[in-house]
Amino acid sequence: MTKRSQIVFVVDDDERLCDALGELLASHGIEAMTFRSAGEYMTADKPDIPACLILDVELPDINGLDLQRRVTQGAHPPIVFITGHGDIPSTVRAMKGGALDFLAKPFSEDALMASVRTGIAQDRAERSARVEIASLRRRYLTLSPREREVLPLVVSGLLNKQAAAELGISEVTLQLHRRNVMQKMEAASLADLVRFAERLGVSSISPQRKGRADHERG
């Protein structure tokens, strides 16, 4: 058995539809896991690979929309809703909740498969993004406290002299810190460093901060 690169979860109380969807996905070369209820889906042991969820709105235990609300609080594959009788309020609710699509039964193969592929791709991208940011965060954690102070000053475009004055250290010392930051963050250029800082949410210093630094220096 080859290593699975992607998977589709199907949650619908109708066994016939589960089977049919599994068959359809299989015919497209996509593996599917089917669940008959939300509870079954929640408790199941699912592989951690790029995935997509096809979710029926009407479920025996809890409503599909409620399930959506619960799972999307954490990292979760995109959801494609299917419903027997789609009404506007639940559609709106599903889309607001971040659903990828909302398909009324019987749905066309193209629409379903397009949504499924988009979902898987999206999940894959999110997964890689999650991996990158995790690596950045790991690198950021290696910075010393002084280096963490230097980073925002540098990425906000201050000259070395200015940044040194801001921190009340010599320009030479600042240059040293800056070089360390670049190395630890594995940034090839200042532009890389700026991008990393943005991803990490390390904001550049504010003008107030700058003003206050001037004042302290004076």
Place this chain on the structure above:
Amino acid sequence: MRTLMTQPQSGGYPRTLIFPSRTVIVAALSERRQFGLALTCAAGGVACWLTATPLGLLAPIAVLYLHFEGRAVALLRAVLILACLLAFLAACLHAPSYREPPLFWAGFFVVALCIGEAVLAQAKLPADTMQATRIVKSMPAFTWSASRDGQTTYVSASVLSYIGQRADRPGLFHILGNSGWRGAIHPEDYPQVMEKRRRALATGEPFDVEYRVRRYDGVYRWFWTYGSLSREEDGQVAGWYGTMIDIEDKKQADARLRRSERQLQQLIDTVPALIWSTTADGTPSYVNKRFADVTGAVLADITAPDGSPSLSVIHPDDRPIAAKAVAHSFATGVPYVTRYRQLRRDGSYRWTETRAEALRDEAGRILQWYGVSVDIDDLVTAQQALRKSEQELQQLIDALPVHLWSWTPEGDLAYVSKRYLQYLGLSEAHFPDFTRVVAELIHPEDGPEVRRTAERCLKSGAAFTMRYRRRSIDGGYRWIEGRSEPLRDRDGTIVRWYHVSIDIDDAVRVQAELRLAQENLARQSQAASLSELSASIAHEVNQPLAAVVANSHACQRWLAADPPNLDRARKTVERIIRDANGAADVVSRIRALFKRSANTASRTMLGDVIGEVCGLMQDEVARRRARFEAQIEADAPPVAVDRIQIQQVFSNLIRNGLDAMDGAVGEKVIGLRVRRLDGSVQVEISDTGPGVEHPDRVFEPFYSTKESGMGMGLAICRSVVVSHGGRLWVEDNQPHGATFVFTLPSEAAETR
């Protein structure tokens, strides 16, 4: 009034008629006169002797005649003159033969003249006496006389005959009393009479007394006695002379008068009215006792200083009007009637009606005004209360937002409320137009019906109630509810019709809007049901369809693969067939549910239907570990129903019961019971499940407590039962579970 009440003067009878003067009439011939007459007779005898002729005899004849007839004086004189002439003639014829003839005849002549004058002088007295005697006799009174010392000298015979005494005992009577008087005077009056007589005797003043004197038969009668001392011309006391006059009738008349006056006074004081009089110019002259008692005002209080009526007993507010009426009447003599509030002793005022009329003399001059005041306070108060209540009623009628009118059975308008007239813009002068105006106001579409109904009601006397449109002042029509009812007297005859019109336009409009809203709601809920139904059907059908579509695509892909995966393709095709059949099942099931195969009612015994259903469902019941308990009355009548539909109802309800008992513990029993009711058959299908939580909602479409339920089963059951003329409801089963009960009209009741 005052004159009316003038007290009679005691003993006031007209004594002047009885005594024109105080002259004393000598009732009998005096002894001196008797002597004169005798002398005249003697002179006649001497003359006869002297003349030797019978001429002298004329004197005694004349005297005797005179004695009996006073008018004989002239005759006597003539006789005397004749005698003188005859004597002179005889002397002339015989003169020489008689001695000293001239002297003799002169002497004779003188003697005859003297005698004649004497006789005449004597005759004069008896003439007066006779007259006095006649007067005395003719007087309707008893007379008496007494000597100066009181000894009775004369008592007329009538007195004696009255008291029954003989005349030969004059000594019996003395002014100061003796046995004669004592027996005659009433013992009660005796002392008083004696006292008066004694005083009169002592002082010489006339005495005047009234007392009762006993008649011979013992009856006492009142007499008035007046006596006075009579004197001779020379001042000598002649004696007491007096009369007794019978005043019994007058006394009685007086007493009667007094009695009647007393009764009149009592009447005046007793009648429950205030009586008063004034003089002709209005000065108050009398008020009765009640007047003083009731008002506390005496004559002086109601008289102003200038003599006019002060009106002090009249309420100050009423005084001007009363004063005007009084002044007008006094000025014109017109009787007056006024009403005013009159003072009472306690200071309160009461309504009084006063009427006064003038008493006029023969010439028409006003002598007195007589007035009477009657307390009419209760009447006035009652009238005021009545008026007030009438006013209140009127205000009520005018204030009520309704229109009232009434008319007589003859069809004449009797009353129209002010509000109605204002509404119509009419005044009371338009009464004759009223009916026409009202009739014209009614909406042309309603008019004929209103008229017809009104005429029918008027004819039959039935109450009239109708709603119709009536034009209002602004020209628009408004809905009116008109109601008329007749008022009947005790005999049931209609005496008056009353009509009230109420503007119900707003209510009618609201009602119409409400009805519209209800219709809309019904339509909308119908639409909603329809949309829900269609959604439900869509879901039921789409589910297998979605599977079919997905499988078809999968199959297509398996077949298109290189090489084609025929195994998978076959498998998907099998699924396609299965799911497509499922969809077809759903559709046919729904069609069956909604099928209304009307007019297929046939005479059916419910027991048979139940038997069939039980047979069909026996396997399912057994599989679900339940059992039937059927209890069917043998005499349950047949019903006219669509057998298939009723079978569906049974199977639906039984399946419903089985579903309810799925999770239940204990014995699972489906009870079936058929009972005969009056005109219908009642069927009960009970289970031993948990019971029904919302008995009022279970029959609503799409209400379901089951995961897979469409919520249509019970709704359809109810619609089937209702379409058969029955009812379906749910009750609690004991000790637990639910009982679905429905009735169906028995065939007999149906055809009846």
